[in-house]
Amino acid sequence: MSMFSKHSEHLLITTMLLNSIILFTLGALPVTFACNFHNTVYKRDTNSTSPYPNSTSTYPNFIPGADGPADSATLGYTLNHHALLVSNLTQTREFYGDVLGMRHLFTFELNPHWSLMFMGHAQGGKNGTGFQDADTMVMERGNREGLMEFLSYAGTTPPTQTRPHSSFSHLGLIVPDIQAAQARMEAKGVNIVKRVGDAVDPTSSIPAALGFPDTMAFEEGIPGLQILGFYGYMIIADPDGNLLEVIEQY
Structure with missing residues (x-):
């Protein structure tokens, strides 16, 4: 050989x-x-x-999913959009557009007071890197995932900010490089509630958003959060204080 x-x-x-x-x-x-x-x-x-x-x-106790096939009647069902009540559409558009890279699909003004706005990432890539004009995105609005709808009644505070028992917790955002994303958001003056690697401030809005009723309950849940890798996440707030959990792609 x-x-x-x-x-x-x-x-x-x-x-x-x-x-x-x-x-x-x-x-x-x-x-x-x-x-x-x-x-x-x-x-x-x-x-x-x-x-x-x-x-x-x-x-903590990990319970793996064991569901069988979904009802065939639900074939094609998918979560199309999330809706938030906001106090200022202009500030909201700047945050979700300039900071998070979402595209503005359209704004609909019902009257001088009440308006709604749709935004979303372009479908040219996992991070919305491909360009699509607004007309194309609007035409595909009924067949897309991950869109955001923002509703505003001028001059009022969103009810989510006045109802302590709102069921809203947070939104989730995936980024390719979380350290780079954090540096960019710091440069833009974004309200970063928790930085990557930091412990959660028990006096911040995070424990309540995660469903913990008080500090003692939150401290009891810390070991589980550590296992989930929560301290590697970043938590930011939009102009109305709604929290977004930022996770690195894997």
Whole structure:
């Protein structure tokens, strides 16, 4: 066997071995993720009960999804848009457009007081990097995901800011480089409620937005948030104080 043939054989064996390792690692990721919840246990009052089926008194407790196929009648259903009540459409458009890169589809003024506005990322790429004009985006509005609708009645404070028990929590945004995104938002003067790597300020609006009723309840939930990787997230606020959770793509 020639030296070239031996080299090719060794290269082939090495490649096959590396592929096997990669496939094994990828296959183990879901199991590893689930095990992290179970191995990093957090004890709480054993008399407490969980609203989740099949849960235990050891927390955090990871419960994997086990749903069967959806009803065939729902084929084609998808979440088209989220709607927020805002106090100033101009400021809202500047924030979601200039800071987050959303495109303005249209604004509809019903009368001198009440207006609604639609915005969304262009569909030319995962980060909306491809250009689409507003007309195209409007035509596709009924067949898109992730749009935002903003409603405003001039001169009023959004009810979400006056109802302490609003069910709204936060919006989620994915970015390719979270450190670069944070630096850009700092330069633009965005209200960054929590920076990447920082602990959550228990006096901030974050605990309430996550559903914790008080500081003690929030502190009880900290171990679970750590496992979720929450401290690697960034939390920002829009002009009306609505929170956005910023996560790096993976």
